[in-house]
Amino acid sequence: MNHSLMYQGSRLQLVNQLVYFDDEKLNFLNQYFPEPNQKRRNVEKTISVYCSTLERIIKDLTEENLNSMALIGSQVDLRYLDDGSTESLTIVFPHRTDPNKNLISFLSPIGFQLLMAQTNENYQLVIPSGETLVRVENIKFVNHGDVH
Numbered sequence: 001m002n003h004s005l006m007y008q009g010s011r012l013q014l015v016n017q018l019v020y021f022d023d024e025k026l027n028f029l030n031q032y033f034p035e036p037n038q039k040r041r042n043v044e045k046t047i048s049v050y051c052s053t054l055e056r057i058i059k060d061l062t063e064e065n066l067n068s069m070a071l072i073g074s075q076v077d078l079r080y081l082d083d084g085s086t087e088s089l090t091i092v093f094p095h096r097t098d099p100n101k102n103l104i105s106f107l108s109p110i111g112f113q114l115l116m117a118q119t120n121e122n123y124q125l126v127i128p129s130g131e132t133l134v135r136v137e138n139i140k141f142v143n144h145g146d147v148h
Contacts, residue, residue: 077138
């Protein structure tokens, strides 16, 4: 099946993420989680599930599949159900984090909880001040998932 040119950049980003985690997962984990503890094991497991998810999306890359789940490089539009306010965050690799542009690391507490979240689903997020219930209103892969 010939995929649209529109998806080639997205496909390349996703493939690059897979290659990066395949080649650099141990170095990545050692950099951010040098101690062999439960947090590191959780992140390692999540990365493995994430890579399987990427493989599945790449095999059938459509707009619907690309935007069905929060990936590294996805803009996630949230509605806070307690007060109705909204926020748009983009999940990125740690070195791309920029709070002024709402670019959050997938390793951050909120980014990690939203990674692989799905549109029109509610999530109870643990935040520094307690917990908050959010609804994922929209997900759009915006190609901010580069690994370098």
